Amino acid sequence: MEIRHLRYFIAVAEELHFARAAQRLHIEQSPLSRAIKHLEHRLGVQLFERTTRTTRLTWAGQIFLDEARHVLFTLQQAIASAKAAAKGYRGKLRIALSDDIDPVRLSVLLAQCREEEPDVEIRLFEVPLAQQLVGLRYGLYDAGFTQTLDEPDGIVSQVVWSDSLVVAVPARHPLLAHTDIPIEEVLRYPLIQCHPQSCEGSHRQIQHYLRTLRAAPVIAEQVATFDLMMVFVAAGFGIGLANESHTNTCRHLDVVTRPLSGNRLAVETRLLRLDAEPSAPLRRFIDRIGSLQLGSAMRN
Incomplete structure (x- = not known):
């Protein structure tokens, strides 16, 4: 078995489409298909269930995918360690x-x-x-x-550290009448949230905080970065809830931040x-x- 076989397998497993995997690997589809068949033959197990329309991992394929990623990552670590030692x-x-x-x-x-x-x-x-x-x-x-x-x-x-949850609002917004903004006032407006897959931990903490308030906010947008959150807030799409450290590093001329009043949240x-x-x-x-x-x- 060669390292390239693992790379080929991972590409097909992630794409679940031989043509897209071949394009990603910059090779033709035929040698990719032959390599996967050779790998299955060497292992003695079926890794994929293939039809004319779909490609799916078998249970053995799912297990092998985790281990193949581990092997490749370990190899990359070994190469990096050797270069670092040099x-x-x-x-x-x-x-x-x-x-x-x-x-x-x-x-x-x-x-x-x-x-x-x-x-x-x-x-x-x-x-x-x-x-x-x-x-x-x-x-x-x-x-x-x-x-x-x-x-x-x-x-x-x-x-190791914590940040206050702050409110990001467009400049000249009515909420700026408050020095410290009540969360009840914030929830009158649509919210811009960071996507749960991009910022899973902070998203969970904010959602837990909102659940303790029995709040059901209207979500206007979910974004992958806090920079994009500031763009949407500046454009008037909604109000942002974010860690103070993030708003400090993603400043926008048309966005003003204010602390929450009353029961505040510290994002850990x-x-x-x-x-x-x-x-x-x-x-x-x-x-x-x-x-x-x-x-x-x-x-x-």
Whole structure:
């Protein structure tokens, strides 16, 4: 079995269409079909159910897909580690990022790591939360940042910082009559939300907050980024609810932010890692997060 067979299989499994997979791989469809048949023959199992109209993974194919991704990711990690060693690095940390993590805090943290331990390479991986959890359990990541409220089995969840939930409104909007805006007033207008797949953790926290208020907001748009949220708000499509750190980094001339009054929400960012003794580089990384949090509190 060759590595290219795994790449071919993953492409077909993700596209579920041989022609699209061939186009994605920049090869002809015939050699792709032959490679998949050869792979099935070598494994002795059927990976796909094919008809003239559809292509579907078998149960064996679904299991093999997870393992094939793991193998390719491990290979990529090995290649990256070899290149890093050639550049003089003596250690590495693999950090997964799920949700839209505060870029200001993250850049300050990475700068401190680079200054204090220049021989430790830090690799960042932007992945969905489900993939982060799988990667942590497989040992593909050393730790990960997320805004989920869940505490999965075997995973240590540590709150590292929090942000106030703020309201983003168009300039000259009636809500700006309030210095602190009541959530009841916000919910009179359509909301612009970040898409639950793009910002799963923060979306869950905001939805939980709204459910505690027994609120059923009208959703005008769901967007993939906070930058796009600000565009829709500026255009008057609705009101945005977002972390204060996101509104600070995605400023728009025609958008004004205000804090909520009364029962406010602090959106938490957590660090996840396996429930085991962390490596020395990871322990120092966690300690730096703690000092960063303290420094932020002192500045505020």
